Amino acid sequence: MELLPGIYEQVISQYLASKLSGPEREGRVLKDPLARFDPQNVLARHIAKILRGALLSADERHLPLAEQVRICNRLIGHLAAELHDETLERCAITPDAEILLALAERNPSALNIIAPARPETSIAQSSLFTGSPKEPGLVNEMRKEIQSADRIDLLVSFIKWSGIRLILDDLKEFVRHGGCLRVITTSYTGATDIKAVEVLAALPNTTVRISYDTERTRLHAKTYTFHRNNGFSTSYIGSSNLSSPAMTSGLEWNIKITEQDSYDIIRKIEETFETYWNDPEFVAYTPESREQLRHALSREKRGEFDLRPVFDIQPYYYQKEILERLKVEREVRKNYRNLIVAATGTGKTVVSAFDYKSLIRRPGEYPRLLFVAHREEILKQSLQVFRGVLNDQNFGDLLVGGNEPAQFDHLFTSIQSLNSRNLSDLTPPDYYDMIVVDEFHHAAAPSYQKLLTHYTPKVL
Template sequence: MLEDGLYEQLVNQLLKEKINDGSKIVDTRELSEEDASRTLSRYVAEVVELGMNSCNNVSSKIQMANNLIENLQLQTNENSLSSFAIPLEKINDKGTVGALELLSVSGRENNVRTVNDNVKPVRPQTSLVESSLFTGSEKEPSMFAELQKEILTADRIDMLVSFIRCAGIRLIYDQLKLFTGRGGKLRIITTSYMGVTEAAAVEKLAELPNTEIKICYETKHVGLHAKAYVFCRNTGFSTAYIGSSNLSQKAISYGLEWNLKITRKELPETFDKVEETFDIYWNSSDFEIFSLDGKSRLIQALKQEKQRGSSILKGGCYLFEVRPYNYQQEILDKLQAEREVRNNYHNLVVISTMIIMQSLATQAFSALLRG
């Protein structure tokens, strides 16, 4: 008997018998062409794992995987699929047969073996292909220790944090210095919101080579509260930490923070969205490039944010600036073009008063919340 509630799974033979007994009201939908490959491959992966659990040893599981690959190759006539077969390897002197996993590749200058060839490369303790959750528990790696290793093994790093503190920077600064020193590109987005960010911390980061920092000074309208650390690798094994930790000592060491580590291999669509959204922010006019020459502006902005404290109250009214939304700005731009380009000053714009009131109410409520 199926439990009442929501589902999202393929109807197999077992489910078909259960939903056709007439005892329940059932809602289904047709599997679309667009989603078929992803949905079916995910389903088959689950079934394959169930089947492999019944195998007694690794070599028989490898053989099962190779049989599946061979069948796919025969059914699709894609000869290239045969190259995905897994070779059986002799693992040790006892004659054990299994498979190998590639963990790293590094260049050897002039193809000469050195004394460092047997040194294991740095790598995060958590997986590069499976997601994991960091909660600050003693039973899991510390957030900053994993960030240190992620930094040292990345090719490009993007950070999106509301607050940056000197104590937080100190925990990962040596790794960032090594990363940027070898040519790694570092981009950071932050904000002056509430005056929590320390100018000295931003300045120290800006002194690193190959580093760009953008800051949102317009904190009244841009509610930047996201935290993300994105580590892109040319190998395709990119990772990202998304959650509640700002770049402060407490947040990335011992605080009760939750951060989800996602991997490109497991969640490619989600990872694409992370990168695309970061680029949208980076290219937005709301975020301005920071330079050491202009650090006085940051210092002043942080000072003003601290002085603001709660929303400024004057004469019993909250003061806030009315700013048009994107769709409103588009209308204003068209009006401006009519006047300045076509010299038409008799224009009519029809808009619901409800929309206007909702817009004003939303901005007023946001101002109160920020206070």
């Protein structure tokens, strides 16, 4: 073994001591007492490394496995004698040299033993997932981890519906049998889907806690911990959030650690999770929290496009006239399908925003709105107009281009995104109170027919 300059953390054996001696090493060797370095763990690792090397060497020399087991048992017997601990003798390996894989639940009525599901990767030895097609799929491994866990703690910076639906059936079965599920997430970057949070929070024996303070907290950790009461807990730590690409096709790296070979790390994960869980920063999600989460997600996503300052916008006189005529059409003539025709630049979008504002009965309780246009730039400008008229910079979400909405209740979307995302399949015909279609002459195109034939809003 060649000793190169650098940093080390290695027990000094007699062999290593001989390498460190000599005039050429004088003044270059830095050492510290073993007692300062968690000596029991250090000694155990040292012996384990020696034993592993010796057994591999024995195997290369074709020493039978039975003889290797006998060598291990003699070492255990020597430890028992040296420490005068008879209980150590019971740690000797049985002559059959077998591995316990499972202990099935007691079921007197079952004719056959049904083996519990188990991951392909070891639950006693750590492993690395790199997204390679040659290794087990991350989502399939996690599904099997769920099926054999007693408790589950998930710590992820954001949660997508596309990710939750991959493991939702397994989670439902897990909690149905009494398993406890705890989830910590945030509104950071506005990437979390409200639907995913709602579905999780609605499960029995499940609590979801959310941090809304993204300026201070900025939680970006991803840890999936599967607790087992038998001492075989596992935890996945890495780059994958709860989204479909991250869990399936993405080039994500995640390491799976086990309680058996990384006991201290598992304990630290548990302790840190408990610290977060009991921190007032992370608030339990309830159905009443929906609006708070929606606002927080919208606020985080505002950086995706330029914001304009909010002013107290008032309609021009001719815009007021249009609004008054709309009111008459609805209240007197009961016509709720209305067409506004005006020259370019005269503020038809402003009129639609004030028209929408007139539907609000109580402050902050916005009727459901769908605003449809054919270009992304028009949608961004229109959203700013509505935010200005409502004096609410958190109002509305975009569904266009790379923008993902946190909710569908107040949505500004292109007709292409509406059709490609099958919004009509996700929302019933009477879902929206008002639908606004910009540049309505485009509605003659076939792409608009799905919108106009599916939805029956109160106001179009």
